[in-house]
Amino acid sequence: MKPISIILGLCFTIIAAVMLYLVKVGVSIRTEGFIRPSIVDADFTNVSTAVFSRLFPDFQKSHYIIWGLPEYTTEDDKVVTDLKTIYEAHFKKKVTILLDPLEITKDEVENCESPCWIFLPQEQAHQLALNKWIETNVWHLKRDYITITWVDFLRHPEVPDYCIEEKHLDYKCLQLVAVREVERKFREENKRYFFMRKYQDSDFFLFVEKLNHQ
Numbered sequence: 001m002k003p004i005s006i007i008l009g010l011c012f013t014i015i016a017a018v019m020l021y022l023v024k025v026g027v028s029i030r031t032e033g034f035i036r037p038s039i040v041d042a043d044f045t046n047v048s049t050a051v052f053s054r055l056f057p058d059f060q061k062s063h064y065i066i067w068g069l070p071e072y073t074t075e076d077d078k079v080v081t082d083l084k085t086i087y088e089a090h091f092k093k094k095v096t097i098l099l100d101p102l103e104i105t106k107d108e109v110e111n112c113e114s115p116c117w118i119f120l121p122q123e124q125a126h127q128l129a130l131n132k133w134i135e136t137n138v139w140h141l142k143r144d145y146i147t148i149t150w151v152d153f154l155r156h157p158e159v160p161d162y163c164i165e166e167k168h169l170d171y172k173c174l175q176l177v178a179v180r181e182v183e184r185k186f187r188e189e190n191k192r193y194f195f196m197r198k199y200q201d202s203d204f205f206l207f208v209e210k211l212n213h214q
Contacts, residue, residue, distance in 0.1 A: 031169070031178045034204065035196035037185040044075060047194050048082035051148075051206065052090075054196065058146050058204075059087060063114040064138060068125025068149035075208065076150045087115065101133060109137045125149050126203050128171050146202045152210050153179050155186060174199065178207065 035054050040047060052059065059065070069076050084095050098104050098118045109118070124133060125147045138145055159180050163173035178197045186193050192209040199205065 031174060031181070031197035031199050031205070033182070033195075034198045035194070035206075037182050037193045037195040039188065040192040040194050040208065044078050045082065047079050047206075047208070048086060050194075051079070051196065052083055052086045055146070055148075055204065059115070060091070061144050062146050063116060063141075063143035064109075064112075064145035065115065065117045066125045066134065066138075066145060066147040067117060067119045068122045068147065069119055070122045070150060070152065079150075079206075084117070091115070104137070106137050110141055114143075122150060123171060126171060126199075126205070128169060128174060128199065128203065146204060148204045148206060151175055151178075151205050151207045153207050154210055155179070155183055169199065174205065175207075178205065 035050050038046065038050065067080065069080070088094055093115055096113050096116045098108060098112055098116065101118070101120045101124070104118070109116075112118075120133065124131070126149045127134065127147065134145075134147075153175060157176045157179050159173075159176045163169070163177055166173050169177060174197075182195055186209075192211065194206065194208045196207065197205045
């Protein structure tokens with residue numbers, strides 16, 4: 001019995017030491033893989049179907065889908081349009097759209113029927129930092145929502161040391177760290193890839209490779 005007691009005592013000591021270290025230093029929060037890296041079809045159809053399939057439960061329960069999209073690109077417009085078509089066909093519900101964040105009022109957000117898709121500038125939908133727009137217009141309604149941010153990326157990003165050390169990733173670091181985490185799975189040099197990562201509870205990031213990745 002004595003050796004067992006000694007071993008158990010050592011185990012508890014190690015566990016306590018590890019817990020104290022984590023409390024003192026903190027735990028780094030990294031992105032969660034949600035859609036594995038896949039080659040983009042010529043018409044982007046597989047991007048839309050993959051997003052819908054993977055986010056099906058979130059689409060089903062969310063009153064609001066808050067999009068962070070780049071301006072004036074045909075690719076994200078194609079993906080979102082196809083997703084809207086798939087959504088409406090599957091759930092038999094018409095998507096309500098709010099387009100201009102500068103003109104949208106709190107009343108319009110509150111009265112927007114589910115499913116309500118809101119389009120914000122690319123860097124303003126996520127909650128990696130306090131999101132004033134979401135805080136002002138959505139939180140008080142106590143309704144389910146998710147955010148989906150479109151991220152263009154290039155391969156082999158240079159990741160600064162401070163991004164590696166960050167406990168809670170900011171938007172810039174998330175883009176760099178996420179690509180480095182998965183780029184070993186880009187097995188074909190002359191193909192474009194996409195993938196999705198999740199950060200904490202309700203932020204999703206759809207990464208789509210730029211054309212000039214060479």
